[in-house]
Amino acid sequence: MKVYDIVIIGGGPIGLNCALEAEKAGLSYLIIEKGTIVNSLYNYPLYMTFFSTADKLEIADIPFISTAPKPGRREALEYYQGIARQRKININLYEEVLEISKTEKFAVKTTKNSYLAKNVLIATGFYDIPNLMEVKGENLPKVRHYYSEPYPYANQKVAVIGSSNSAVDAALETYRKGAQVTMIIRHAEISKSVKYWVKPDIINRITEGSIKAFFNAEVLEITPQTIIFKDENQQVHEIENDFVLAMTGYLPNFEFLKDSGIELQDECLKPLYDETTMESNVSGLYLAGVVCGGKDTHLWFIENSRIHAEIIVKNIVAKNSQE
Structure with a gap:
């Protein structure tokens, strides 16, 4: 040999x-x-x-x-x-x-x-x-740890988990194809590593309310029809959800x-x-x-x-x- x-x-x-x-x-x-x-x-x-x-x-x-x-x-x-x-x-x-x-x-x-x-x-x-969140429901078919393009998420209620480049790109692209986007972010702000020409875009979309964002938040559970999380005030939210894009690294x-x-x-x-x-x-x-x-x-x-x-x-x- x-x-x-x-x-x-x-x-x-x-x-x-x-x-x-x-x-x-x-x-x-x-x-x-x-x-x-x-x-x-x-x-x-x-x-x-x-x-x-x-x-x-x-x-x-x-x-x-x-x-x-x-x-x-x-x-x-x-x-x-x-x-x-x-x-x-x-x-x-x-x-x-x-x-x-x-x-x-x-x-x-x-x-x-x-x-x-x-x-x-x-x-x-x-x-x-994938860096798993280790929460109940993470193995449901609607949960994706990889994102390729926005078209499957048109007119859907999408939760994007994370605040890095992949999460920001997914949030912006799916929003622009008609998705109702909610970002759930465990940190206090959008990641400092996000591409400098993209960061103002996501901040502006959040500020104007086109994309909802919860900072210092934590996902608690994912169900077939909803996602459950708590915000920075420890208030628990359960919102309707079709897809979860878990961009957690x-x-x-x-x-x-x-x-x-x-x-x-x-x-x-x-x-x-x-x-x-x-x-x-x-x-x-x-x-x-x-x-x-x-x-x-x-x-x-x-x-x-x-x-x-x-x-x-x-x-x-x-x-x-x-x-």
């Missing part, structure tokens, strides 16, 4: 960047991705616009040409999938990694095959597991990290790794991208974690030269 220098788990922008960096260094590699190329971006809302400009999303010094100041989801898909095609990146799609074990080398078991590697790099992102697969031998620290479950090499507490097992932040998924994004690829490959090459 072939032994790869690196098996990369995750075919997102950071995983692709790691592959290109490995290729540049003459290292053999394989990306294993459980969905399509840049699968998380594919599952983003259809009309999403990035906060970053195109140049901040570039990998491997390959220009990202955008017709708008801020590129959207479709342009990003064209860019990253185009790189994978043009550079003939070695990637297996729709193949999920089930287990990583290590003796002398790493054994990577997937839904389709098994592979051997000298090093493994986890760049799986955080978009796979997403989490890395912590069980997978733990099963791979990676130690998780403090209440944020931040993986243990050396920031100078990106190597975890397991020798030869590296982390890259947003997965490095644990529950704090806003620490790392494409713009500031592109450098991880160079750091990791440099460390692997240095170790190889000492053997």
Whole structure:
């Protein structure tokens, strides 16, 4: 069986960047991705616009040409999938990694095959597991933790949970397609991370009453016909409701990290790794991208974690030269 220098788990922008960096260094590699190329971006809302400009999303010094100041989801898909095609990146799609074990080398078991590697790099992102509210009724069919487009919610009573970019986009888009929108926000204000050109829009819609908003609020229960929550004065409300868009964030697969031998620290479950090499507490097992932040998924994004690829490959090459 072939032994790869690196098996990369995750075919997102950071995983692709790691592959290109490995290729540049003459290292053999394989990306294993459980969905399509840049699968998380594919599952983003259809009309999403990035906060970053195109140049901040570039990998491997390959220009990202955008017709708008801020590129959207479709342009990003064209860019990253185009790189994978043009550079003939070695990637297996729709193949999920089930287990990583290590003796002398790493054994990577997937839904389709098994592979051997000298090093493994986890760049799986955080978009796979919703951050659940843990309330009664959260498993009802009307509750959605992913939002793609506003059209299914036309003329419906929609509760949007959260105040980050995804929640604000969902609230504004569904409102403009005729939904009656109520935002239930557990903080005292709209998140500071909301895109600066969108924030005035949501604040104005709330101020004028087009979108109702309850701050310092908490969802208590979801029923087939209603949603029950308490406001900042501890007053309980029960309002008619057709759909709940629970934009409460997403989490890395912590069980997978733990099963791979990676130690998780403090209440944020931040993986243990050396920031100078990106190597975890397991020798030869590296982390890259947003997965490095644990529950704090806003620490790392494409713009500031592109450098991880160079750091990791440099460390692997240095170790190889000492053997």
